[in-house]
Amino acid sequence: MEHTKILLDENEMPKQWYNILADLSVEPPLNPATNEPMNPKDLEPIFAKELIKQEASTKRYIDIPEEIREIYSLWRPSPLYRAHRLEKALGTPAKIYYKNESVSPAGSHKPNTAVAQAYYNMKEGTERITTETGAGQWGSALSLSCNYFGIECKVYMVSSSFYQKPYRKSLINLWGANVVPSPSPDTQFGRKIREMYPDTSGSLGIAISEAVEDAALNDNTKYALGSVLNHTCLHQTVVGLETQKQFAKTEDYPDIIIGCCGGGSNLAGASLPYIRDNIAGKTNTRVIAVEPSACPTLTSGDFKYDFGDMAKMTPLLKMFTLGSEFIPPAIHAGGLRYHGASPIISKLVADGLMEATAYHQVEVFDASVTFARSEGIAPAPESAHAIKCTIDEAMKCKQTGEEKTIFFNLSGHGHFDMGSYDKYFSGDLSNE
Amino acid sequence: MEHTKILLDENEMPKQWYNILADLSVEPPLNPATNEPMNPKDLEPIFAKELIKQEASTKRYIDIPEEIREIYSLWRPSPLYRAHRLEKALGTPAKIYYKNESVSPAGSHKPNTAVAQAYYNMKEGTERITTETGAGQWGSALSLSCNYFGIECKVYMVSSSFYQKPYRKSLINLWGANVVPSPSPDTQFGRKIREMYPDTSGSLGIAISEAVEDAALNDNTKYALGSVLNHTCLHQTVVGLETQKQFAKTEDYPDIIIGCCGGGSNLAGASLPYIRDNIAGKTNTRVIAVEPSACPTLTSGDFKYDFGDMAKMTPLLKMFTLGSEFIPPAIHAGGLRYHGASPIISKLVADGLMEATAYHQVEVFDASVTFARSEGIAPAPESAHAIKCTIDEAMKCKQTGEEKTIFFNLSGHGHFDMGSYDKYFSGDLSNE
Numbered sequence: 001m002e003h004t005k006i007l008l009d010e011n012e013m014p015k016q017w018y019n020i021l022a023d024l025s026v027e028p029p030l031n032p033a034t035n036e037p038m039n040p041k042d043l044e045p046i047f048a049k050e051l052i053k054q055e056a057s058t059k060r061y062i063d064i065p066e067e068i069r070e071i072y073s074l075w076r077p078s079p080l081y082r083a084h085r086l087e088k089a090l091g092t093p094a095k096i097y098y099k100n101e102s103v104s105p106a107g108s109h110k111p112n113t114a115v116a117q118a119y120y121n122m123k124e125g126t127e128r129i130t131t132e133t134g135a136g137q138w139g140s141a142l143s144l145s146c147n148y149f150g151i152e153c154k155v156y157m158v159s160s161s162f163y164q165k166p167y168r169k170s171l172i173n174l175w176g177a178n179v180v181p182s183p184s185p186d187t188q189f190g191r192k193i194r195e196m197y198p199d200t201s202g203s204l205g206i207a208i209s210e211a212v213e214d215a216a217l218n219d220n221t222k223y224a225l226g227s228v229l230n231h232t233c234l235h236q237t238v239v240g241l242e243t244q245k246q247f248a249k250t251e252d253y254p255d256i257i258i259g260c261c262g263g264g265s266n267l268a269g270a271s272l273p274y275i276r277d278n279i280a281g282k283t284n285t286r287v288i289a290v291e292p293s294a295c296p297t298l299t300s301g302d303f304k305y306d307f308g309d310m311a312k313m314t315p316l317l318k319m320f321t322l323g324s325e326f327i328p329p330a331i332h333a334g335g336l337r338y339h340g341a342s343p344i345i346s347k348l349v350a351d352g353l354m355e356a357t358a359y360h361q362v363e364v365f366d367a368s369v370t371f372a373r374s375e376g377i378a379p380a381p382e383s384a385h386a387i388k389c390t391i392d393e394a395m396k397c398k399q400t401g402e403e404k405t406i407f408f409n410l411s412g413h414g415h416f417d418m419g420s421y422d423k424y425f426s427g428d429l430s431n432e
Numbered sequence: 433m434e435h436t437k438i439l440l441d442e443n444e445m446p447k448q449w450y451n452i453l454a455d456l457s458v459e460p461p462l463n464p465a466t467n468e469p470m471n472p473k474d475l476e477p478i479f480a481k482e483l484i485k486q487e488a489s490t491k492r493y494i495d496i497p498e499e500i501r502e503i504y505s506l507w508r509p510s511p512l513y514r515a516h517r518l519e520k521a522l523g524t525p526a527k528i529y530y531k532n533e534s535v536s537p538a539g540s541h542k543p544n545t546a547v548a549q550a551y552y553n554m555k556e557g558t559e560r561i562t563t564e565t566g567a568g569q570w571g572s573a574l575s576l577s578c579n580y581f582g583i584e585c586k587v588y589m590v591s592s593s594f595y596q597k598p599y600r601k602s603l604i605n606l607w608g609a610n611v612v613p614s615p616s617p618d619t620q621f622g623r624k625i626r627e628m629y630p631d632t633s634g635s636l637g638i639a640i641s642e643a644v645e646d647a648a649l650n651d652n653t654k655y656a657l658g659s660v661l662n663h664t665c666l667h668q669t670v671v672g673l674e675t676q677k678q679f680a681k682t683e684d685y686p687d688i689i690i691g692c693c694g695g696g697s698n699l700a701g702a703s704l705p706y707i708r709d710n711i712a713g714k715t716n717t718r719v720i721a722v723e724p725s726a727c728p729t730l731t732s733g734d735f736k737y738d739f740g741d742m743a744k745m746t747p748l749l750k751m752f753t754l755g756s757e758f759i760p761p762a763i764h765a766g767g768l769r770y771h772g773a774s775p776i777i778s779k780l781v782a783d784g785l786m787e788a789t790a791y792h793q794v795e796v797f798d799a800s801v802t803f804a805r806s807e808g809i810a811p812a813p814e815s816a817h818a819i820k821c822t823i824d825e826a827m828k829c830k831q832t833g834e835e836k837t838i839f840f841n842l843s844g845h846g847h848f849d850m851g852s853y854d855k856y857f858s859g860d861l862s863n864e
Binding site for chain 2: 004005007009010073074085104105144147166170173174175372376418421422
């Protein structure tokens, strides 16, 4: 019997994260008041010092503290799957592999950085952390992680997801955090937006403004971001580093790496260790970012300095952006509804080291159902974007007869997104 | 770093199920018309022949077909966890282990038998399978499994769960099956019950009657039961057999084995391979069945021949029962709302080879939250019964100072039960 899962022992879990800033030059965040690079000191009111340090570090490998690895071990190393049944269903000669990040208690890759961020905050005495969440995957991951380290957590959840995915907030409550729909009446900015746009479904940009304002104005409170920033990409590299060890146990090596891209952290995590080898000229692996057509940051945005949030409270980041006031339609892949993208991902796309493509909502769910009916797992709508692209690439192989190895990151399961599947099956899913 | 998970390679997955009927004498099902043991032929209209054969087999080990093992490999062998964080939270000297059956695509142990039942039906040419489901775990597991083998599937879902757990039915739809709330207008018995009790929240007994009627009256249609019957316990022994291999990799051996008990299959699966050694006089492991006080079959029922369903269409089974017309309150552990119990489990309890205990709903959720906040995983309300008992036994160890090894079966996750947690946190959970 051919193996379905390539497993690693806990001893084989990486002891260091890989920092691509050692191999890739990314422009620094700017202070919007001066247009000069941010002084790290200026970030200390909202971020833990160690995270600020990691954000700008050019050290190639950064140690993963033992206490973080202990919590990682609750679900890591995660399995790498060979999708035998999907290959058969497609009739493709391609070999399809996927890293199953849905096995974490929060059901996605998000705890990889949430645990790290909660840990460093705990070490520095933070008593309370605020954050925003789109689909709720990040908010639940951070509440899980704050719970592990005894930190209070407040989550501003984009209003459209708050009502579309009610059980994500139940999960956040289960782990002891407080969650409110954003825009909320709890912040000045939230109150302002509610007045200006009483019917808004919210956006990540608005929710970030609320969470940052809350952290800035409250004692012993810091802010945590689930994607975009360099340190979130850094922490996620545990995914790709594990995958490299897992592929080493097979006879295959990825020709194509595919990940969905909102802020970009799951794609970064899966691909950066491979891109390092591309940069070094050792390999020539294609890496594809997949985004929703409804929020086509990398495929239609501009590469420029822009704010990370709608209230223009964050530093300016050099990134692909649709404009910090862009409010995307309320698509079901809530985690991909962000106007910007990680500066690292953006730089890679700008430099031609990564491709980007976009799909409409209905074709993405088509692909997701094909996957669920062959592999079993019900994917998150975000991850389904990666699946759609994977199927397309596998079907190209069917036409050409090429036996390419395609690896995609299954960033999360869809157990809290079943309402979206209901809409898909009833034909009520808009094709944004 | 101490290991959190004890893993097995796919090669170590058991190649045979263990059949306790080789070591335990269980009274046969009776034909209600004659009060004589059922003629296997009489079961052929509703069950696949191979399953009828397994139901009465006294062969100690039965081969697991390769095609079933291939599908098992999508999630099996499942990890055995050492609950370091729960132990620490309780301050107990006990060592707590749990088998994580929530890792299957359907989120519970149920696919272990669903895949087998769908497989044997496929081999015998069955085109359609009907079944009942309580909380939806079985219905989703069977729809997943029928999908793998190209069999049409119709699920009668107990009405209370159908409305309490809407996303279980979405999952059933995702895998291509048809699901209706029971009692339904689709069967004679369903229509009769809807007339007699227009406000009923349904019961497993009613839903079974509907599914059996449907299978009996339709061509090329068979019925599948998710628990109770001997062959479901047989297929679930893959859980305990794996666990034995996993404990062999530690320095521990379970002093106590704990499982929640509705029909009894997850408890049987986890414990029967160990009970074999108890019967042989080699070990003296305590085994505890945990049920809800609202449906106290083993702790308050009678051990006698009774019908498995409300319409009295099934053979008579010798089991603990609350009476086939018993309709339990609509507690959130829908999978434990059954008036009877597996004849194997019943016989073990009657013979003193297994203990039984019952808990109220609120204390069970208390335990579940303690678990979720230490280990991370959000448990199914059914599995939370086993957690409550585990915590009680661990706290006894704290009092006595004993370093007992406690192993419980985490039969499923609660991702489709978050509405129950919402009620718990809002104080609206009735303490049945």
